[in-house]
Amino acid sequence: MNVGVAHSEVNPNTRVMNSRGMWLTYALGVGLLHIVLLSIPFFSVPVAWTLTNVIHNLGMYVFLHAVKGTPFETPDQGKARLLTHWEQLDYGVQFTSSRKFFTISPIILYFLASFYTKYDPTHFILNTASLLSVLIPKMPQLHGVRIFGINKFIAASPGDETRDCVDDITSGATRSVSASCNNAATDFARKRTPLLATVIHEEGIIYRVSMLILNKAAGVFSKPSRREIYEFLRSFNFRPGKVFLHKLVLGIETSCDDTAAAVVDETGNVLGEAIHSQTEVHLKTGGIVPPVAQQLHRENIQRIVQEALSTSKVSPSELSAIATTVKPGLALSLGVGLSFSLQLVDQLKKPFIPIHHMEAHALTIRLLNKVEFPFLVLLISGGHCLLALVRGVSDFLLLGKSLDIAPGDMLDKVARRLSLIKHPECSTMSGGKAIEHLAKQGNKLHFDFKPPMQRAKNCDFSFTGLQHVIDKIITQKEKEEGIQKGQILSSAAHIAAAVQHTTACHIAKRTHRAILFCKQRDLLSQSNAVLVVSGGVASNLYIRKALEIVTNATQCTLLCPPPRLCTDNGIMIAWNGIERLRAGLGILHNTEGIRYEPKCPLGVDISKEVGEAAIKVPRLKMKI
Numbered sequence: 001m002n003v004g005v006a007h008s009e010v011n012p013n014t015r016v017m018n019s020r021g022m023w024l025t026y027a028l029g030v031g032l033l034h035i036v037l038l039s040i041p042f043f044s045v046p047v048a049w050t051l052t053n054v055i056h057n058l059g060m061y062v063f064l065h066a067v068k069g070t071p072f073e074t075p076d077q078g079k080a081r082l083l084t085h086w087e088q089l090d091y092g093v094q095f096t097s098s099r100k101f102f103t104i105s106p107i108i109l110y111f112l113a114s115f116y117t118k119y120d121p122t123h124f125i126l127n128t129a130s131l132l133s134v135l136i137p138k139m140p141q142l143h144g145v146r147i148f149g150i151n152k153f154i155a156a157s158p159g160d161e162t163r164d165c166v167d168d169i170t171s172g173a174t175r176s177v178s179a180s181c182n183n184a185a186t187d188f189a190r191k192r193t194p195l196l197a198t199v200i201h202e203e204g205i206i207y208r209v210s211m212l213i214l215n216k217a218a219g220v221f222s223k224p225s226r227r228e229i230y231e232f233l234r235s236f237n238f239r240p241g242k243v244f245l246h247k248l249v250l251g252i253e254t255s256c257d258d259t260a261a262a263v264v265d266e267t268g269n270v271l272g273e274a275i276h277s278q279t280e281v282h283l284k285t286g287g288i289v290p291p292v293a294q295q296l297h298r299e300n301i302q303r304i305v306q307e308a309l310s311t312s313k314v315s316p317s318e319l320s321a322i323a324t325t326v327k328p329g330l331a332l333s334l335g336v337g338l339s340f341s342l343q344l345v346d347q348l349k350k351p352f353i354p355i356h357h358m359e360a361h362a363l364t365i366r367l368l369n370k371v372e373f374p375f376l377v378l379l380i381s382g383g384h385c386l387l388a389l390v391r392g393v394s395d396f397l398l399l400g401k402s403l404d405i406a407p408g409d410m411l412d413k414v415a416r417r418l419s420l421i422k423h424p425e426c427s428t429m430s431g432g433k434a435i436e437h438l439a440k441q442g443n444k445l446h447f448d449f450k451p452p453m454q455r456a457k458n459c460d461f462s463f464t465g466l467q468h469v470i471d472k473i474i475t476q477k478e479k480e481e482g483i484q485k486g487q488i489l490s491s492a493a494h495i496a497a498a499v500q501h502t503t504a505c506h507i508a509k510r511t512h513r514a515i516l517f518c519k520q521r522d523l524l525s526q527s528n529a530v531l532v533v534s535g536g537v538a539s540n541l542y543i544r545k546a547l548e549i550v551t552n553a554t555q556c557t558l559l560c561p562p563p564r565l566c567t568d569n570g571i572m573i574a575w576n577g578i579e580r581l582r583a584g585l586g587i588l589h590n591t592e593g594i595r596y597e598p599k600c601p602l603g604v605d606i607s608k609e610v611g612e613a614a615i616k617v618p619r620l621k622m623k624i
């Protein structure tokens with residue numbers, strides 16, 4: 001009895017019969033039946049219509065009004081066993097949309113049949129009789145009624161009690177009597193109408209198989225979102241990209257120390273991706289050396305792009321465009337990606353979409369969530385720190401940015417100064433991760449670092465000052481403890497906790513002000529504004545919690561892409577290409593004179609205006 005077991009519902013049968021997918025499946029089935037009948041040579045058009053109508057009504061009678069029970073295991077102790085499908089529909093509630101649908105559809109079919117048979121008397125009588133056979137049992141007055149014993153005994157599997165049977169037994173009936181009566185009922189159904197029993201008996205194979213097919217078909221049609229249909233087709237190794245999808249973009253990213261590429265379609269499906277990280281090499285040299293990065297990009301870019309294309313099973317000729325990061329970033333690194341892409345664009349004769357790295361970071365969330373413009377974005381990573389209002393695909397208002405280094409950079413520097421790489425628990429972690437890990441064991445109030453820029457009422461950030469203060473403290477502690485630079489301080493965990501807390505408060509405060517500013521100027525919705533936080537530092541859960549306190553206090557929704565999309569990747573570049581293709585913005589058919597730009601602000605800088613508004617931010621309890 002385990003056909004499509006679903007214990008979460010009272011009766012899955014009710015859901016199947018009631019799903020919108022069932023309506024479409026049913027309509028398609030009737031259409032198909034009619035086409036098949038029409039295509040049989042000796043049937044005239046009227047005969048085909050009457051046959052469609054009669055067969056449809058017979059099928060409907062059997063399925064909705066004769067079969068009882070359900071092919072699914074129901075946790076309602078088998079109550080459904082006593083009811084026909086029609087009676088199970090919507091748990092017996094009358095006049096629901098499903099009931100109306102299944103009532104009106106035979107009437108429509110009847111009118112069509114009558115019209116095409118030109119009201120010929122024989123056809124008319126047949127059609128009317130068959131219509132009545134499915135309309136009468138639908139009347140609410142007949143719910144659960146079994147006239148003249150019609151339909152009385154069929155259904156019920158051994159071991160279940162049927163009401164009809166129990167009613168017949170005089171008081172004092174025992175379980176064994178009831179069971180034998182039950183078996184008798186089943187036997188009755190089998191003996192009297194062996195064929196009918198196979199078709200409509202609850203355990204009948206034909207019944208179970210047809211319900212299973214109906215269930216599956218309804219599942220496919222129930223939510224015809226494009227993504228699901230593509231995935232369904234792809235499961236048969238059929239690639240819809242060629243046939244239906246007009247937009248497929250190859251994205252290439254080389255702005256810093258990762259060589260990355262990806263192919264994304266217009267529904268946001270990542271068809272293929274590849275990435276080569278240079279982090280290990282740069283860890284050894286203690287930072288990124290641009291010529292080394294350039295060399296590594298050169299060595300890997302061909303292979304990475306090839307890999308992204310081959311895993312996506314998209315041939316280069318199917319691409320709609322090639323999108324590549326051209327700003328901002330390390331000049332030497334950007335150069336490798338750009339010249340490679342321009343060669344490819346030239347070879348394939350495809351449009352080129354130059355991408356702003358920060359724009360790509362900001363739009364990534366739209367690949368995953370349905371986020372409408374405008375929304376606020378906070379980008380915090382090892383190389384970036386900014387707050388911007390995203391009003392459109394390439395319409396940004398820059399509210400604030402770091403005046404010196406980025407928070408990830410500062411955390412890395414502190415970790416290095418504390419020599420956390422030598423800490424037994426942190427030896428394999430990046431600087432930022434090590435701080436987050438160690439901070440859990442420390443007391444954030446042990447040291448009292450003042451958050452930077454307390455007096456500047458704008459949305460800019462600064463981290464160098466904080467870094468210097470921490471540097472001094474560490475030197476002082478080293479003296480106190482009498483240890484050499486490079487050894488681990490006993491108070492390292494406290495320092496990590498304090499620096500993380502101060503960073504979180506600083507970022508939270510600036511973000512809070514940005515939210516208030518945007519709401520004050522009606523740039524963001526008052527009640528359901530969205531704050532998107534992205535970048536490597538967004539993976540720090542402590543900082544994220546601080547931001548959650550801010551969004552909770554301001555009735556905003558906080559969204560973060562998953563970590564692999566927060567850091568540099570090819571997917572976000574390809575997705576930005578899709579966004580630009582859809583908006584028809586910045587698609588180049590002629591790449592002459594295109595250059596990379598190591599420095600490039602994002603959008604229109606209104607940070608001065610934000611500062612002039614001098615918005616006071618209410619104090620929030622940062623209980624993290």
Ligand SMILES: *[C@@H]1O[C@H](CO)[C@@H](O)[C@H](O)[C@H]1NC(C)=O
Pocket residue numbers: 545548549552
């Ligand atoms: C924010 O609000 C949600 C829902 O009210 C709550 O579950 C969550 O704990 C809150 N977060 C913080 C950090 O206060």
